[in-house]
Structures are given as structure tokens and as C-alpha cells.
Amino acid sequence: MRRNLDAMATVHPGHRLRPHVKAHKSSGIAAEQVLKGHNSFTCATPREILGLVKAGVGNDLLLANETVDPQRLAALAAAQDDALITVAVDSRDTLDAADRAGIRNVLIDVNVGLPRCGIAPQDAGWLADSARVRGITVRGVMGYEGHLMMVADRDEKKRKVHESMALLAAAHADVGGDIVSAGGTGTYDMFAGTTVNEVQAGSYALMDTQYGQLGSPFAQAMWVVGTVISANGSWSVCDVGLKSLGMDHGNPSIDGHSVWFCSDEHITFSPNEGTPQPKVGERVFVTPAHIDPTMAMHDVAYVADTYGNVLGTWPIDLRGW
Structure with a gap:
């Protein structure tokens, strides 16, 4: 960021x-x-x-x-x-x-x-x-x-x-x-x-x-972190869904995977060729298609360094009207 x-x-x-x-x-x-x-x-x-x-x-x-x-x-x-x-x-x-x-x-x-x-x-x-x-x-x-x-x-x-x-x-x-x-x-x-x-x-x-499609110098710096809660054959399900993502610009993405669809509390996705299927309990990083409404759905942002170490939190304190 x-x-x-x-x-x-x-x-x-x-x-x-x-x-x-x-x-x-x-x-x-x-x-x-x-x-x-x-x-x-x-x-x-x-x-x-x-x-x-x-x-x-x-x-x-x-x-x-x-x-x-x-x-x-x-x-x-x-x-x-x-x-x-x-x-x-x-x-x-x-x-x-x-x-x-x-x-x-x-x-x-x-x-x-x-x-x-x-x-x-x-x-x-x-x-x-x-x-x-x-x-x-x-x-x-x-x-x-x-x-x-x-x-x-x-x-x-x-x-x-x-x-x-x-x-x-x-x-x-x-x-x-x-x-x-x-x-x-x-x-x-x-x-x-x-x-x-x-x-x-x-x-x-x-x-x-x-915005990531435009080739600007700005890199992705926010993800919604989900947990795999089900793995069935060729697909997996994580606990991130419509209630935690802005969806007006389309489905979110998960690196190395194809997102099938989102429902209220779930994303169904499958690994691309060469990517192992995540196991139940593993964390996945979900990239939203629209940052603004996604941030408005959460109470707090966890601040991490480039190594993934959580350094603290920032309240998303400007929500509401």
C-alpha cells in the first residue's frame, strides 16, 4: 500500500x-x-x-x-x-x-x-x-x-x-x-x-x-482472507461470499484458481492446472473486483508487512452515512 x-x-x-x-x-x-x-x-x-x-x-x-x-x-x-x-x-x-x-x-x-x-x-x-x-x-x-x-x-x-x-x-x-x-x-x-x-x-x-486491468503502477494491496471449509472432488468452497464482497464489477479472483460462483457466504472455486487443490482449513486470499463496497462491509482491516506478518489493525471507522 x-x-x-x-x-x-x-x-x-x-x-x-x-x-x-x-x-x-x-x-x-x-x-x-x-x-x-x-x-x-x-x-x-x-x-x-x-x-x-x-x-x-x-x-x-x-x-x-x-x-x-x-x-x-x-x-x-x-x-x-x-x-x-x-x-x-x-x-x-x-x-x-x-x-x-x-x-x-x-x-x-x-x-x-x-x-x-x-x-x-x-x-x-x-x-x-x-x-x-x-x-x-x-x-x-x-x-x-x-x-x-x-x-x-x-x-x-x-x-x-x-x-x-x-x-x-x-x-x-x-x-x-x-x-x-x-x-x-x-x-x-x-x-x-x-x-x-x-x-x-x-x-x-x-x-x-x-482497476488492475489498466496496467497502472499501483499493485493489489488488499485481500479478503477466507478459509476453505469444504473440498469436494474438483472444487473447493471458502467462507467468503456476497456478504463480504462488492460484486457490482463481477466475481472476485483467487490466484491460481478459477472462481465458479459466489453465494451469500461462499465462493466455489477450482485450482488451475499445476495448482494443488487447497485443503479444508487452508487460508485463501480473495481479491475483490470493486474495492469501495468491499471495504464498507467490514469493521477492521488487518495490517500486514510484505512477509505476511500481521502488524496491527486499522478500524474501518468511516463506514455509514
Whole structure:
């Protein structure tokens, strides 16, 4: 993991990276990112922001997601004296909610091609003006080109990313502010020649099989450790299943084996040629296809060195909403 953090910090040092804690949901891992020079963080939930504030990790926290829940926004507003907290808004409704709660800083969330949150680029300016009229500071813009993360051809990906960032730049010209925030692990190195000045990558720290397809310098650093509980002829079963893995990106993988299917508490798998079948009681290392929801299913992460020695634990303390 630390090699992954070093690799990203080399490309995006300091405030150039705003690590997304939704990927690991652990203030312990966020503290490791602070040691690499990153003090600004991206969060997906109010719980993540409040957890970082409680842990004293980071000093510039962005909720890169819309919320209109008055209690959650009020909790963020109450923490504003402990950290610089900024909330993404993409409509009059989300701005109204932030204003009623007493949020002081917002970022205009701009749709750059992914059919999810974000205001149309041509409308970003009036939303920023509306915020400033209310006395709210508009720090800039953000946009997430999530639909481009897994484009395989790098030339095609770069072209499409730059097209999306042109939309963000146009919105920023109308909005103003110091921040132009975008990106993820799949596009972290695509922003040369754009106006983007901070990248919101998160999965790079721990990785998963989906991002592992891209040939990036980031290595797998997280596994769900299971125990073989049954071995029947040509297949084995371990006690890891749907309740412990994010499955929206497909089946997990087990090195040297073929995964047949996952059920609630089980993975059925078989050894590839040349790999011995594991015996009941043996441990297997299961690599998730999607790191973010996998981490959100567990209470604690065991920290091990490269030799497999367990050094301690990090609570996955940023779970929840």
C-alpha cells in the first residue's frame, strides 16, 4: 500500500491530490496519505467527513456528493470550526439545503458526461452567483468523468477525458474560484494540458481486479482472507461470499484458481492446472473486483508487512452515512 501511495504522490504531490476516502473508509489509511503530503480529502458521505474531523486527519474536506438531509448538513456545519468543509451542490435545491444548514463553502458539481449528479456546464455560473448572493463562498468546480475510467485505449481515453475537461473548464470560467477538481484512479495521469488542479483518486491505495486491468503502477494491496471449509472432488468452497464482497464489477479472483460462483457466504472455486487443490482449513486470499463496497462491509482491516506478518489493525471507522 505504501508503494502505491508513493507512486501517486510522485505524480500528484501535496494538494494536487485530494484522495477519495470512500475507497478505504479508514482514518488510519487517510493518516498514511497525510504522511505522503496530502492534507485535503474527498469524501462521499457526511460520515466520512465527520470521522476524519474526529480523528484529526486532514484539514480541507470536500463532500463530493449532494445531500439535502438537514440533520446531516447541520452536523457538517457544526464541524466547520474544526476543519475547512466544502459541500458539492448541483441545483437550487441542494444549494438551498446547504444554505439553510449554515454551510459556508460550496463547490459547483458539473456534469461532464456521466449521467449522474452535476449541473449542466452552461448553468454552473448562475448557481455560483446564487450562492455568492447568499454569502456562501464558491471555491470552484468539480466534475467526475467516471464513464471513462475503464476505456482501454489510452489515446482514446485521453481524447475523451480532455473533451470532458473542456466542459469543466468552460463551467469554471463562469463560476470562478481556485479549485478545478476531477479524476479518479482510472484517469489520474490524463490531465496534462487541462485546467484540472486536483485529482480525486481513491482506489489506487488498495486496488481491485477491475482497476488492475489498466496496467497502472499501483499493485493489489488488499485481500479478503477466507478459509476453505469444504473440498469436494474438483472444487473447493471458502467462507467468503456476497456478504463480504462488492460484486457490482463481477466475481472476485483467487490466484491460481478459477472462481465458479459466489453465494451469500461462499465462493466455489477450482485450482488451475499445476495448482494443488487447497485443503479444508487452508487460508485463501480473495481479491475483490470493486474495492469501495468491499471495504464498507467490514469493521477492521488487518495490517500486514510484505512477509505476511500481521502488524496491527486499522478500524474501518468511516463506514455509514
